[in-house]
Amino acid sequence: xxxxxxxxxxxxxxxxxxxxxxxxxxxxxxxxxxxxxxxxxxxxxxxxxxxxxxxxxxxxxxxxxxxxxxxxxxxxxxxxxxxxxxxxxxxxxxxxxxxxxxxxxxxxxxxxxxxxxxxxxxxxxxxxxxxxxxxxxxxxxxxxxxxxxxxxxxxxxxxxxxxxxxxxxxxxxxxxxxxxxxxxxxxxxxxxxxxxxxxxxxxxxxxxxxxxxxxxxxxxxxxxxxxxxxxxxxxxxxxxxxxxxxxxxxxxxxxxxxxxxxxxxxxxxxxxxxxxxxxxxxxxxxxxxxxxxxxxxxxxxxxxxxxxxxxxxxxxxxxxxxxxxxxxxxxxxxxxxxxxxxxxxxxxxxxxxxxxxxxxxxxxxxxxxxxxxxxxxxxxxxxxxxxxxxxxxxxxxxxxxxxxxxxxxxxxxxxxxxxxxxxxxxxxxxxxxxxxxxxxxxxxxxxxxxxxxxxxxxxxxxxxxxxxxxxxxxxxxxxxxxxxxxxxxxxxxxxxxxxxxxxxxxxxxxxxxxxxxxxxxxxxxxxxxxxxxxxxxxxxxxxxxxxxxxxxxxxxxxxxxxxxxxxxxxxxxxxxxxxxxxxxxxxxxxxxxxxxxxxxxxxxxxxxxxxxxxxxxxxxxxxxxxxxxxxxxxxxxxxxxxxxxxxxxxxxxxxxxxxxxxxxxxxxxxxxxxxxxxxxxxxxxxxxxxxxxxxxxxxxxxxxxxxxxxxxxxxxxxxxxxxxxxxxxxxxxxxxxxxxxxxxxxxxxxxxxxxxxxxxxxxxxxxxxxxxxxxxxxxxxxxxxxxxxxxxxxxxxxxxxxxxxxxxxxxxxxxxxxxxxxxxxxxxxxxxxxxxxxxxxxxxxxxxxxxxxxxxxxxxxxxxxxxxxxxxxx
Numbered sequence: 001x002x003x004x005x006x007x008x009x010x011x012x013x014x015x016x017x018x019x020x021x022x023x024x025x026x027x028x029x030x031x032x033x034x035x036x037x038x039x040x041x042x043x044x045x046x047x048x049x050x051x052x053x054x055x056x057x058x059x060x061x062x063x064x065x066x067x068x069x070x071x072x073x074x075x076x077x078x079x080x081x082x083x084x085x086x087x088x089x090x091x092x093x094x095x096x097x098x099x100x101x102x103x104x105x106x107x108x109x110x111x112x113x114x115x116x117x118x119x120x121x122x123x124x125x126x127x128x129x130x131x132x133x134x135x136x137x138x139x140x141x142x143x144x145x146x147x148x149x150x151x152x153x154x155x156x157x158x159x160x161x162x163x164x165x166x167x168x169x170x171x172x173x174x175x176x177x178x179x180x181x182x183x184x185x186x187x188x189x190x191x192x193x194x195x196x197x198x199x200x201x202x203x204x205x206x207x208x209x210x211x212x213x214x215x216x217x218x219x220x221x222x223x224x225x226x227x228x229x230x231x232x233x234x235x236x237x238x239x240x241x242x243x244x245x246x247x248x249x250x251x252x253x254x255x256x257x258x259x260x261x262x263x264x265x266x267x268x269x270x271x272x273x274x275x276x277x278x279x280x281x282x283x284x285x286x287x288x289x290x291x292x293x294x295x296x297x298x299x300x301x302x303x304x305x306x307x308x309x310x311x312x313x314x315x316x317x318x319x320x321x322x323x324x325x326x327x328x329x330x331x332x333x334x335x336x337x338x339x340x341x342x343x344x345x346x347x348x349x350x351x352x353x354x355x356x357x358x359x360x361x362x363x364x365x366x367x368x369x370x371x372x373x374x375x376x377x378x379x380x381x382x383x384x385x386x387x388x389x390x391x392x393x394x395x396x397x398x399x400x401x402x403x404x405x406x407x408x409x410x411x412x413x414x415x416x417x418x419x420x421x422x423x424x425x426x427x428x429x430x431x432x433x434x435x436x437x438x439x440x441x442x443x444x445x446x447x448x449x450x451x452x453x454x455x456x457x458x459x460x461x462x463x464x465x466x467x468x469x470x471x472x473x474x475x476x477x478x479x480x481x482x483x484x485x486x487x488x489x490x491x492x493x494x495x496x497x498x499x500x501x502x503x504x505x506x507x508x509x510x511x512x513x514x515x516x517x518x519x520x521x522x523x524x525x526x527x528x529x530x531x532x533x534x535x536x537x538x539x540x541x542x543x544x545x546x547x548x549x550x551x552x553x554x555x556x557x558x559x560x561x562x563x564x565x566x567x568x569x570x571x572x573x574x575x576x577x578x579x580x581x582x583x584x585x586x587x588x589x590x591x592x593x594x595x596x597x598x599x600x601x602x603x604x605x606x607x608x609x610x611x612x613x614x615x616x617x618x619x620x621x622x623x624x625x626x627x628x629x630x631x632x633x634x635x636x637x638x639x640x641x642x643x644x645x646x647x648x649x650x651x652x653x654x655x656x657x658x659x660x661x662x663x664x665x666x667x668x669x670x671x672x673x674x675x676x677x678x679x680x681x682x683x684x685x686x687x688x689x690x691x692x693x694x695x696x697x698x699x700x701x702x703x704x705x706x707x708x709x710x711x712x713x714x715x716x717x718x719x720x721x722x723x724x725x726x727x728x729x730x731x732x733x734x735x736x737x738x739x740x741x742x743x744x745x746x747x748x749x750x751x752x753x754x755x756x757x758x759x760x761x762x763x764x765x766x767x768x769x770x771x772x773x774x775x776x777x778x779x780x781x782x783x784x785x786x787x788x789x790x791x792x793x794x795x796x797x798x799x800x801x802x803x804x805x806x807x808x809x810x811x812x813x814x815x816x817x818x819x820x821x822x823x824x825x826x827x828x829x830x831x832x833x834x835x836x837x838x839x840x841x842x843x844x845x846x847x848x849x850x851x852x853x854x855x856x857x858x859x860x861x862x863x864x865x866x867x868x869x870x871x872x873x874x
Contacts, residue, residue: 151762151785154752158831161804162250163299163819163838166201169248170269177254178571178756201251203822206302206839209244209276211309212540217267219546220433227334227435230327232318240428241310243540244276250842256747257756258567258763258789261844263576264551264746271842272538274806279306281424282315282417286859290314292417294856298807299819299840320427320440321348321475328436334398335436338524345521346461347478348441401526401658403438403704405430406518408511409533410445411452411468411479418806418854420470422536427476429541438542439525442477443518444468445507449481478518482506485513489717497680497725504723509680511701512726516717519710527658529704534852536802539845544746549704552662552742557654558646561621561696561735562587564667564743565770567763571756586769590617618768622646624738627693629685633736634720635712640738660739662704664791664847667731667743668772670697674780675772681724681732683716696735697728697772698743699779700793700849705730709739746847751788751797791849798848805841806856 101109159176213220221227232238249271261268274295275284284303285291289312328350332338338351405426413419423442430438446452446464454461465477486505494504502508515530529545537544562583573579623642626633643653670678671692684693713733716722724732734741750759762785767773778785786792790801800810809815813832822837 156831157254159252164206164273164842165203165839166251167248168251173249175255176252177753207246209305211242212245213242219543228330230432240432241280244306245270245272256749258748259745261747265547271844273840273842275303275306278421281421285312293858294417298816318472324431324439327432331435335400335402348476350439403527404525405440405529406443407531408443415470433542444477444479446479446481449483454479480514491721492723493682495682512729516710516714519707520714527706534850536848536851538843548744552659555742556651558649558651559584568745569760572760588617590768625694626736628690632684634716654740657740659742660706660709661730661734661741663698663743664702665698665700666771667696667698672774673772673777677725683722696731701726749790791847799851802848802851
């Protein structure tokens, strides 16, 4: 009957039996005890048992009294009484206990307890269901705001905004940051303090600027290189104007914390103000004179020095396609023979008019030799039977490789004056200044090719370029679209890692496809720099890229993947040799971090698909690192093979070898990180416990890729259906095939007073001191730490610094009045309380990204209005 029949909590031990008759007799003659006695192991008494014992004692006494009168002697009674006393002496005093609840009440309590537990469980389940419904509807509860990250509490640096009137020689400059610990706080400079306020730098006169062509550390071609000078016009009368620099830096200008000028041989003892940098390309003079009509406000002291050595160019008359073709034609004998395709690609092609010129010369040589005024405009003669090849026309004797700078854009891009002058600088400083070693292309995406059927009609193709790109850049433009990539690279399994609005062939996840296809169509180049419209460089572009390429070529392969994975911070790591040794030790022996703290504990070692992975330490990459499943290998016959073992190599293999990939950010292992695109790789066998293939990634797609690498990517995507996110695909293919890959540690600045040791722990907080490979990586949830840098995909400091450099106001700071007039009421303690009056800013050469939507006021020429005479008869 369960709970209603009997109480299950009652003890099942039987009651102690009543005393036998002889014991009762003895008790009757024993002295009366004032209290009831019990043994130590007796059960607790109840009210009911006490009443039963009382009845038993009274009845026993009556029976014992009758029997004692007839059969028991007084001696026996005395002996029994003595034994009884001895037995009682071994007992403890009896204890009193509370009475047990009645059975009915116990049943009610148990029922109530079970009902309470059931109700509590039901409440928890119901609350969970309600919360899930609220989350699905987006009705999230208001949580307390999270604490800001530590870096946001660091003080802003202010000497970035110093002006040209405070420029001092580089050797005399004491940077505001970073400072060694024994030199004092970060915000203390060499200038003495007065009244607990930092002194203002002495204001002088803006120094005279100098042409960068004369800079002693410039990588520009010299007379001994025998490069024929290139001009902007066909008559060789308009020279490419030189950009100008100032010796030194503004007083207190901070040092870069990441990368190195000295390592890459970049100039760090000079700076560029805006007129010296962009004045040659139309900045600072009106539209009527051929300029852009911008930059005529603010501090202009010494700006006219830029045009003393060269004339102001009417840029709207320049055709950049023809200028690049003329430049290459002059110096073609220094480069590899031009490779012609049976059908030249659509868009800008460097050999378009060279074949025509070749036919013309051959026909004229057979008749009467003479030099036409403009051979580029002559038509080939119909009776020519000679084959037209570039090797015949130019008779090349050199073997230098050539490089394409491919600037990505889209047809709806809003072209502003600042974007125009930056693209002019790219072409002039890379193509024309190099004597045709570089060509600049504009790769334009058509975002709505249903509305613009460019692949159906050639005239529509040309017309759309004219309507989308400024006239001076029409000739260097090539169109592409997502539909074109879908037709070229069919059959890719789409993982939809970023939702249905971002397919694998789209411009976000499939951007690399356009570069692959472009490289296939342009065999005349050995290397391709992929560039972006929102990248700026405050120095000379040719000087930058050639020095990056030269340094990368001299890097040995031993330990290169491990060095690539780390940020180089000279104030922490010391020299480059120290950094190389540190990377090797960390890789071989490992470091203790949150991800591997238990790895040496027995039974706690992580399982790994890498057969040679050690506890804590890692196996250095030496040669190709291919996927586990051999069915995923593709065209490996030509892959590089190490000439010796890793241990026996003396940092010789790879020295003097051109890098197949040069990146401007660390190349990290996305495995185990919180980077949201780490698993955006498709086409590989991930069954049978293989997992994802080994892969590497670098943030920001700006990089130099060899045609060999791009064609390998192209073929794997087309024939093997392999593909990955654009920031992961080039480095991953290079890893699988053993290509040489180099991260060039260019100088990067930060906007606040980071302790350098703390910065190093954050940036290289991944597995074994690298930047990736674990959940503590800076790439992923911790990327916010780099928003104050001058180089990152979503950095805010880069755009703000660039705008201030151009004389614009940012967050109510800077501007024309700040540059020209000092405010003595300010105390110089923060960026917002700088006194100003130092003139326009002057920045050393630095890469900035991203820089978007820069609006500079344009001064349009106002024609005098004709006032009609009044008509008296009206």
